[in-house]
Amino acid sequence: MELVQTLAVILDSTIRLSIPLLCAALAGLWSERSGVVDIGLEGKMLIAAFASAAVAHHSGSAWTGLGAGMLAAVALALVHGFSAITWRGNQIVSGVAINMLAAGLTVILGNAWYGQGGRTPTLEGPARFAELDLPLAGTLKEVPVIGPIYDIAISGHAAPVYLAVLALVLTAFTLKHTRFGLRLRAVGENPAAVDTAGVSVAGLRYAAVVICGALCGLGGSYLAVSQSAGFLPQMTAGKGFIALAAVIFANWRPVPVLFACLLFGLLEAIAIRLQGVVLPGIGQVPVQAIQALPYVMTVVLLAGFIGKATPPKASGLPYVKER
Amino acid sequence: MSAAPIDLPRWADTALVPLVSVAAALAVAGLVVLSIGESPLEATTLLLKGSLGSLEGLGFTLYYTTNFIFTGLAVAVAFHAGLFNIGGEGQATIAGIFAALACLWLAPLPGLLLVPLAILAAAAGGALWALIPGWLQATRGSHVVITTIMFNFIAATLIVYLLVEVMGKAGSMQPETADFPRQALLTPIHELLAAFGLTMPSTPLNTAFLLALASLVAVWALIYRSRLGYAIRTVGANPRAAAYAGISPARIIIVAMALSGALAGGLAVNEAMGVQHRLVLDFTAGYGFVGIAVALMGRGHPVGVALAALLFGVLYQGGAELSFDKPTITRDMVVVIGGIVILFAGALDGLFRRLVAGVLNLGRGG
Numbered sequence: 001m002e003l004v005q006t007l008a009v010i011l012d013s014t015i016r017l018s019i020p021l022l023c024a025a026l027a028g029l030w031s032e033r034s035g036v037v038d039i040g041l042e043g044k045m046l047i048a049a050f051a052s053a054a055v056a057h058h059s060g061s062a063w064t065g066l067g068a069g070m071l072a073a074v075a076l077a078l079v080h081g082f083s084a085i086t087w088r089g090n091q092i093v094s095g096v097a098i099n100m101l102a103a104g105l106t107v108i109l110g111n112a113w114y115g116q117g118g119r120t121p122t123l124e125g126p127a128r129f130a131e132l133d134l135p136l137a138g139t140l141k142e143v144p145v146i147g148p149i150y151d152i153a154i155s156g157h158a159a160p161v162y163l164a165v166l167a168l169v170l171t172a173f174t175l176k177h178t179r180f181g182l183r184l185r186a187v188g189e190n191p192a193a194v195d196t197a198g199v200s201v202a203g204l205r206y207a208a209v210v211i212c213g214a215l216c217g218l219g220g221s222y223l224a225v226s227q228s229a230g231f232l233p234q235m236t237a238g239k240g241f242i243a244l245a246a247v248i249f250a251n252w253r254p255v256p257v258l259f260a261c262l263l264f265g266l267l268e269a270i271a272i273r274l275q276g277v278v279l280p281g282i283g284q285v286p287v288q289a290i291q292a293l294p295y296v297m298t299v300v301l302l303a304g305f306i307g308k309a310t311p312p313k314a315s316g317l318p319y320v321k322e323r
Numbered sequence: 324m325s326a327a328p329i330d331l332p333r334w335a336d337t338a339l340v341p342l343v344s345v346a347a348a349l350a351v352a353g354l355v356v357l358s359i360g361e362s363p364l365e366a367t368t369l370l371l372k373g374s375l376g377s378l379e380g381l382g383f384t385l386y387y388t389t390n391f392i393f394t395g396l397a398v399a400v401a402f403h404a405g406l407f408n409i410g411g412e413g414q415a416t417i418a419g420i421f422a423a424l425a426c427l428w429l430a431p432l433p434g435l436l437l438v439p440l441a442i443l444a445a446a447a448g449g450a451l452w453a454l455i456p457g458w459l460q461a462t463r464g465s466h467v468v469i470t471t472i473m474f475n476f477i478a479a480t481l482i483v484y485l486l487v488e489v490m491g492k493a494g495s496m497q498p499e500t501a502d503f504p505r506q507a508l509l510t511p512i513h514e515l516l517a518a519f520g521l522t523m524p525s526t527p528l529n530t531a532f533l534l535a536l537a538s539l540v541a542v543w544a545l546i547y548r549s550r551l552g553y554a555i556r557t558v559g560a561n562p563r564a565a566a567y568a569g570i571s572p573a574r575i576i577i578v579a580m581a582l583s584g585a586l587a588g589g590l591a592v593n594e595a596m597g598v599q600h601r602l603v604l605d606f607t608a609g610y611g612f613v614g615i616a617v618a619l620m621g622r623g624h625p626v627g628v629a630l631a632a633l634l635f636g637v638l639y640q641g642g643a644e645l646s647f648d649k650p651t652i653t654r655d656m657v658v659v660i661g662g663i664v665i666l667f668a669g670a671l672d673g674l675f676r677r678l679v680a681g682v683l684n685l686g687r688g689g
Contacts, residue, residue, distance in 0.1 A: 039409075039472065083670035092407050092468050094670035096615055100662030105355070107655040112359035118655075241472055248469065288484035295473040295480075302465035309465070 004148050010269055011153035016227065018265030019157075019164050020045065020236075023219025024243030025250070025257045026164075026171050027212040032252060033175065034208030035188040035314040036084050039095035040076070041216055042240025043102030048073040048220025050106040053120040053231035054113070056127045056224075065127070065225045066160065070217030076102065077213025078206075085205045088318030099240075107233045118233035120224075129158035129226040160222040167215060172254035184208055188312035191319040201319045216240075245298035248309050264294045329676045335683060336676075341620050341627070344667035344675045345634070352660045359651050366645060366652060373644025374637040380644065382512065382526025386598070388636030389528075392535040393589030394614025395632050396542050397449075399623040400586060403546055404579035405559035410456060410471025411587040411611030413478035414449040418588030419595050420485060421448030423602035426503040426595075427490075434506030438596070441507055442534070445592050446585035452478060453584025454577060461573035467580065475611075486604055498604040509597040529597035535589060542586070543625040555579050587611065609658060616661040619669040635661070 024041045031038040051072035056065025076098050083089040107118040114120055134155035141151045175181040187194045187204045195201050219239075224231045242264050249263075250256035271290040278284050302309050331340070353363035374384045394411045401408035408414075425444035429437055456470035486498035493501070509530045513523040546552040554575050557565040562572040594606045613635055620634075621627025638657045646653050667675060 087673040089670035097662045097666035100658050104655040104658030112651040288480040292477050292480040295476045299473050303459045303463040
């Protein structure tokens with residue numbers, strides 16, 4: 001019983017920590033499957049976190065905050081689209097620019113508006129997403145094994161968590177089973193073929209970039225308006241890059257993205273739990289080693305030592321229509 | 324939009340396009356200043372006065388410029404080989420660890436030996452941290468951009484671990500090493516000038532600045548006047564043609580990345596051996612990323628890099644002075660400007676080239 005309880009608690013914090021990764025990773029998946037490389041996930045999440053916290057504070061509504069966060073991230077995504085799709089600029093360069101813009105702007109605006117070193121005021125009451133109890137959570141509590149897991153880990157999260165899961169299902173379905181999804185994947189593999197078929201390459205890529213922005217917005221807003229009670233400078237702390245790693249790890253496929261994010265979330269949860277803990281026989285666990293693990297694993301994977309990473313064929317290449 | 328490249332005269336391509344994009348970037352930054360209720364004109368005056376208006380300000384400006392020269396050159400050398408090294412931060416971090424180890428382990432050595440050895444150690448550390456991604460790209464096909472991003476984070480966790488658990492100063496809660504021995508420190512420029520009877524206020528500017536200037540010349544000679552530089556530029560322009568000409572792209576990728584990382588190590592030399600006199604956490608402070616802006620703005624040429632580094636030095640120092648008078652305009656403004664410069668001079672290069680070409684054609688009446 002005790003063990004189940006502990007497992008449920010770890011699973012619970014794993015889910016909490018995985019959700020921002022999942023949102024950003026799905027965002028990166030959309031963008032990259034359409035052939036637009038996006039290393040600006042971090043910046044988009046950050047600006048969304050700031051915008052959502054600021055608007056949630058002023059409007060007193062977490063949902064309005066979420067909307068603002070998504071809009072802000074979509075705006076930055078459109079900047080990326082404008083330079084990468086319309087002007088065929090270097091997508092990596094554009095991504096770096098977006099990360100820096102977001103890192104600087106959020107602190108400057110936050111400092112100018114609230115004067116708290118870049119923080120936004122603490123969110124209270126309806127300005128923050130409340131934890132939702134799923135139906136029957138209380139009733140099933142006493143059922144062995146399933147009860148505590150359902151009650152502690154599955155139920156009791158805020159609305160954005162369930163929205164992120166919905167986004168995963170929609171992403172997997174749309175990409176695989178709809179005409180839009182097929183075309184979008186095709187544009188990432190062979191844009192010339194899509195163009196020949198009379199479908200707009202730029203249109204599809206812009207659609208993917210906007211979806212990418214909206215998902216980053218969801219992840220960033222969740223950080224500021226649900227996980228924390230406001231915005232803190234640089235609060236995304238590399239999550240956008242771990243998400244990028246998760247996309248590579250999942251080989252650019254939606255369901256494996258979920259597992260990669262859960263794995264990285266679990267590592268983070270373990271790192272937090274093991275902080276300062278002395279294990280018998282090992283001594284104090286270097287938490288930094290666990291924190292570095294997602295990055296090391298991605299490098300090893302990319303190098304082809306375990307499995308093989310196969311990105312979309314046309315990813316990173318601006319499409320030049322031949323005349 | 325045509326697919327054909329936009330033809331511009333050489334002077335317009337190398338000077339006018341970057342100038343226009345930087346001017347546009349500063350204009351956007353001015354709008355940000357305006358939007359938080361300050362006057363861009365007043366801010367500019369304060370900024371220039373704080374950075375160039377006094378000898379002390381100038382010293383600080385050149386100290387920041389030193390950092391930007393190193394990180395800008397690092398990105399530029401990789402650019403010439405067609406590689407995008409975003410790993411300057413991580414490479415400088417490892418360089419700092421290597422330099423600190425050299426300074427602390429070789430402490431009994433006299434300064435004349437210790438300083439060059441520590442600088443070499445820094446260069447080796449930076450080179451190593453860039454060489455691995457370069458080697459992985461050359462032989463295993465993993466993209467250097469993603470690998471260097473990952474290596475930045477690995478370096479960031481590594482330095483925390485080392486400073487907290489291994490190399491930390493005994494009895495100190497701060498994540499920093501013990502002070503380096505006196506003879507390992509780089510001479511401040513004001514002391515150097517005092518030896519010649521010239522007086523200058525005390526600033527962090529030190530001999531690493533001279534090392535940076537030497538690096539500018541060395542990189543120019545390497546890229547434009549040496550066999551290796553020719554090979555690097557050939558691989559950057561067309562790896563297949565390079566291979567056909569008997570140049571091994573794999574070898575050049577590894578060498579260019581190692582050089583790039585070694586240059587990024589200069590940041591650690593200036594910060595750890597020149598200013599902090601010990602290794603502290605987060606000494607890279609985003610200089611590595613601004614280096615990307617410096618390289619893009621300077622078109623990868625050492626002269627351009629020097630000018631761009633000076634501009635960011637002015638912005639950094641002026642920005643610090645500005646934030647004393649106007650607390651709302653913090654140093655983060657430089658990060659914003661860096662981001663916009665990268666966007667305009669890098670990603671939206673095509674747009675600005677087209678704008679410049681359009682204006683030039685108008686001037687010619689056609």
